[in-house]
Amino acid sequence: MVLSASKADHRRNLLLAALEPEDLAHLEPHLDIVILPKGTILYEPHDPIRYTYFPHDAVVCLINIMEEGQFVEVASFGREGLFGLISAIVSREAFGRYKVQVPGTASRIAIDRIQQAMRTRPKLRRLVLGYSEALLAQTFQTVSCNAIHTVEARCCNWLLSTRDRIDEDVLPLTHADLAEMLGVQRSTVSTTLRTFQMQGLITQQRGGITIADRAGLEEIACECYGKIRQTFTRLLPMPSS
Amino acid sequence: VPRFYFDVREGASFTPDDEGLECASLDAAERLAAESAAEIGRDLLPKGDAREVTVEVRNEHRQRVLTVTASLEIHRVDPEPLPPRA
Numbered sequence: 001m002v003l004s005a006s007k008a009d010h011r012r013n014l015l016l017a018a019l020e021p022e023d024l025a026h027l028e029p030h031l032d033i034v035i036l037p038k039g040t041i042l043y044e045p046h047d048p049i050r051y052t053y054f055p056h057d058a059v060v061c062l063i064n065i066m067e068e069g070q071f072v073e074v075a076s077f078g079r080e081g082l083f084g085l086i087s088a089i090v091s092r093e094a095f096g097r098y099k100v101q102v103p104g105t106a107s108r109i110a111i112d113r114i115q116q117a118m119r120t121r122p123k124l125r126r127l128v129l130g131y132s133e134a135l136l137a138q139t140f141q142t143v144s145c146n147a148i149h150t151v152e153a154r155c156c157n158w159l160l161s162t163r164d165r166i167d168e169d170v171l172p173l174t175h176a177d178l179a180e181m182l183g184v185q186r187s188t189v190s191t192t193l194r195t196f197q198m199q200g201l202i203t204q205q206r207g208g209i210t211i212a213d214r215a216g217l218e219e220i221a222c223e224c225y226g227k228i229r230q231t232f233t234r235l236l237p238m239p240s241s
Numbered sequence: 242v243p244r245f246y247f248d249v250r251e252g253a254s255f256t257p258d259d260e261g262l263e264c265a266s267l268d269a270a271e272r273l274a275a276e277s278a279a280e281i282g283r284d285l286l287p288k289g290d291a292r293e294v295t296v297e298v299r300n301e302h303r304q305r306v307l308t309v310t311a312s313l314e315i316h317r318v319d320p321e322p323l324p325p326r327a
Contacts, residue, residue: 150284175260185277187247187258187296192284194256 009033010107013054014080015131018237023117023124030113036060038103038172043084043094051108052085053077057166058104061181062087063097072146072183075139076101078165080232085114086132101177102166127236134235138228145224151184155192156221158182159202159211164229169211196220245270245306246299247277252291267306274298274309282311 010031011017016024036042036058043049045065053060055078062075062083074096077083087095092111118125145154158181162171175193179186193209196202201216202209211217218225244261247270264270274296282294293312300306 151280152284184280185247185273186262187249187256187274187277188280190258191249191251191254191256191281194254198254 009056009105010054012056012079012105013082013107014237015082015127016054016107018127020123023121026121027109027114027117027124030109031107032109033105034108035105036100036103038100040100042098042100045094045096047094049084049088049092049094049111052082052111052114054082054107054109055079055165056105056107057102058100058106059102059162059165060106061099061101062095063099063180064095065097070183071097071180073181074142075135076161076181078102078161080165080236081131081135082128085111085128086135089115101181102162102172104166130235134232137231137235141224141228141231145222146183149222149224151182151188152192152195153220153222153224154182155189156196156217157225159209160214160217160221160225161228163211163214169214171209171211172207173209174207244301245273246303247274248297248299249277249281250295250297251281251285251293254291261301270298271307271309274307278309278311282313286311286313 010024010028010033016027019027034053036055042053042060057079059076059078060083061073062077063071064074065071083098084094088111118128145157155178158178159171162173163169175186175189178189178193182189193202193204196217197204199216201211201213201220203212204210242263242265245264246258246261248258249256262273264273278294278296285291285294292314293310295308295310297305298307298309
């Protein structure tokens with residue numbers, strides 16, 4: 001579903017918000033706002049990429065599907081970023097499955113349009129390159145984290161980063177969602193979340209997790225959460241909150 | 242497709258599964274239970290918080306059909322005295 005939009009709506013994405021006014025004005029006639037319901041699959045592996053998305057409050061995961069059918073999240077995208085551009089810059093093919101994990105809206109533009117604009121608008125190009133470096137750093141950090149750190153710490157990272165992205169303490173995430181993102185069994189997630197609940201860090205409702213003690217969760221999270229956050233702050237304009 | 246429930250017991254803590262999960266067969270359920278016991282064990286056992294993690298699998302009538310236990314045993318051994326040097 002495509003909605004009519006104003007510049008203010010597009011600025012809910014932090015990259016679009018950071019654009020020079022004339023660069024945003026240049027893109028604006030080509031930007032649509034789309035609603036992304038939970039569970040929507042935007043691309044399957046090897047699908048041709050037609051649009052670049054700039055999420056507002058939605059969170060979209062890139063999921064890698066293995067030959068035996070197991071899957072794991074390898075990157076995630078929220079209002080700090082974009083997807084459907086950098087990892088498809090030459091092939092214009094989706095690496096994996098792009099799935100909406102947290103519902104919301106996004107601004108979207110045809111990939112031809114944004115690639116064309118990047119050729120003529122150096123500040124837009126500089127911003128996309130800054131985001132590319134931050135995304136690559138996030139990926140390097142996540143590879144290390146997945147190899148070394150506990151499910152407990154990684155689960156904490158996910159709760160905190162989702163909270164940062166949607167700016168709400170109530171996260172519309174199920175145990176099955178977290179299991180998919182962490183690449184573990186659902187009962188492993190249930191056990192981990194129950195421990196957090198008993199420590200007073202979260203409360204749980206049907207279809208949702210509420211953060212009750214953010215500082216407590218930050219203590220259990222590994223260094224990776226803070227490091228990724230710092231990388232984005234260093235390379236990209238971020239809100240002061 | 243039958244539904245199975247995966248409850249987890251570690252030490253004094255018990256996490257019941259109210260939702261369950263559809264699995265093609267008991268073999269498939271056993272595999273998932275084994276993976277989960279190993280994953281939870283990987284987090285908890287080296288920390289010494291628990292010495293055993295058990296996943297109890299129930300069928301759709303909520304009857305227990307199998308349990309999987311992952312455990313860690315540590316033995317410290319006093320070394321034999323070295324023979325005197327020649």
